[in-house]
Amino acid sequence: MPQSGAQGTANGLSSPFIEIPRADWARLAPATPFTLEESDLARLRSLGDPTSIEQVRQVFAPLTKLINVHVNATRSLQQQRTKFLGEMQRPTPFVIGIAGSVAVGKSTVARLLRELLSRWEDTPRVTLVTTDGFLLPNAELHRRNIMHRKGFPESYDRRALLRFVTQVKSGAPEVTAPLYSHVVYDIVPGERVVVQSPDILIVEGLNVLQPPSSATALSLSDMFDFSIYVDARTQDIARWYEERFLKLQTSAFTQPESYFRRFANLSTQEGLEMARSIWDSINLPNLEQNVLPTRSRARLILRKAADHSIERILLRKL
Numbered sequence: 662m663p664q665s666g667a668q669g670t671a672n673g674l675s676s677p678f679i680e681i682p683r684a685d686w687a688r689l690a691p692a693t694p695f696t697l698e699e700s701d702l703a704r705l706r707s708l709g710d711p712t713s714i715e716q717v718r719q720v721f722a723p724l725t726k727l728i729n730v731h732v733n734a735t736r737s738l739q740q741q742r743t744k745f746l747g748e749m750q751r752p753t754p755f756v757i758g759i760a761g762s763v764a765v766g767k768s769t770v771a772r773l774l775r776e777l778l779s780r781w782e783d784t785p786r787v788t789l790v791t792t793d794g795f796l797l798p799n800a801e802l803h804r805r806n807i808m809h810r811k812g813f814p815e816s817y818d819r820r821a822l823l824r825f826v827t828q829v830k831s832g833a834p835e836v837t838a839p840l841y842s843h844v845v846y847d848i849v850p851g852e853r854v855v856v857q858s859p860d861i862l863i864v865e866g867l868n869v870l871q872p873p874s875s876a877t878a879l880s881l882s883d884m885f886d887f888s889i890y891v892d893a894r895t896q897d898i899a900r901w902y903e904e905r906f907l908k909l910q911t912s913a914f915t916q917p918e919s920y921f922r923r924f925a926n927l928s929t930q931e932g933l934e935m936a937r938s939i940w941d942s943i944n945l946p947n948l949e950q951n952v953l954p955t956r957s958r959a960r961l962i963l964r965k966a967a968d969h970s971i972e973r974i975l976l977r978k979l
């Protein structure tokens with residue numbers, strides 16, 4: 662049975678979330694055969710992410726079913742509204758936001774959802790964009806003296822990001838976004854990501870659930886039809902960040918164009934110290950000050966255990 666109040670009862674208010682026990686959630690998987698193969702999963706997982714096929718079956722398959730219910734309800738509402746207003750309007754893309762800390766594993770969640778949702782016959786065209794494309798280029802971050810704030814809300818061109826998602830959601834046939842490279846650690850000049858009127862747009866990034874900058878402004882999350890916060894204990898995320906940094910030392914950092922190339926030859930101890938210093942000075946304060954406070958704005962919270970498995974599922978009921 663769903664349990665209420667899993668997110669606490671601050672100020673005596675009851676929690677807007679119910680926790681759905683993992684076993685009950687797994688039983689909500691669709692009856693259709695599960696077709697994801699180990700080889701697909703290997704392609705979709707991020708570096709160091711151990712998500713298993715069993716996890717996908719028990720957690721992600723029911724989640725895509727729930728999202729499919731939301732997609733169909735949204736389309737039905739759109740149709741009825743169009744009829745009521747006497748308008749001619751095609752169904753517009755269903756937009757999903759995925760938020761959470763650096764290194765929590767958002768990319769794996771987003772890629773799995775893209776893959777599984779595209780296997781539903783109602784939504785074959787699913788596009789995933791990451792908000793890093795809307796980071797200000799390094800030259801501009803330096804000019805504003807905020808290079809040490811990469812990932813904080815002020816390091817993005819938030820108006821361009823909101824405009825981009827609004828255009829996609831309005832049904833524009835083709836919208837483009839800038840492209841960010843984690844290896845170069847900067848926007849790639851002249852390259853664009855092209856989005857062509859998908860059935861579903863997934864927008865993944867640290868700050869996608871930020872409230873509006875003023876009481877009268879629209880926020881990105883106003884464009885979301887569904888949203889997910891990928892959550893974990895801060896000390897676990899810090900460890901995942903360190904472990905990933907050590908793995909990147911022998912992979913991405915060795916590439917000639919890597920911004921972190923100078924870290925490739927550090928000893929394990931020095932690598933750990935460098936990872937800890939970046940975590941403590943940038944990603945941890947951003948998590949605590951900006952990202953974590955948006956958790957309760959999500960429709961669904963996926964809470965990961967120390968081994969990356971999803972141990973708790975919290976669904977907003979209000």
Ligand SMILES: Nc1ncnc2c1ncn2[C@@H]1O[C@H](COP(=O)(O)OP(=O)(O)O)[C@@H](O)[C@H]1O
Binds near residue numbers: 767843844909913
């Ligand atoms: N310095 C880096 N070089 C290359 N790839 C990176 C680097 N940092 C992160 N990545 C990759 O970028 C993706 C996004 O990472 P991140 O923003 O931390 O989000 P998350 O871990 O929640 O998916 C991950 O697939 C990660 O492996």
Ligand SMILES: CC(C)(COP(=O)(O)O)[C@@H](O)C(=O)NCCC(=O)O
Binds near residue numbers: 792867939943
């Ligand atoms: C690029 C990021 C800000 C994530 O961007 P997002 O796609 O979440 O908008 C992050 O991965 C990052 O590089 N943070 C800066 C500190 C660091 O190097 O870890």
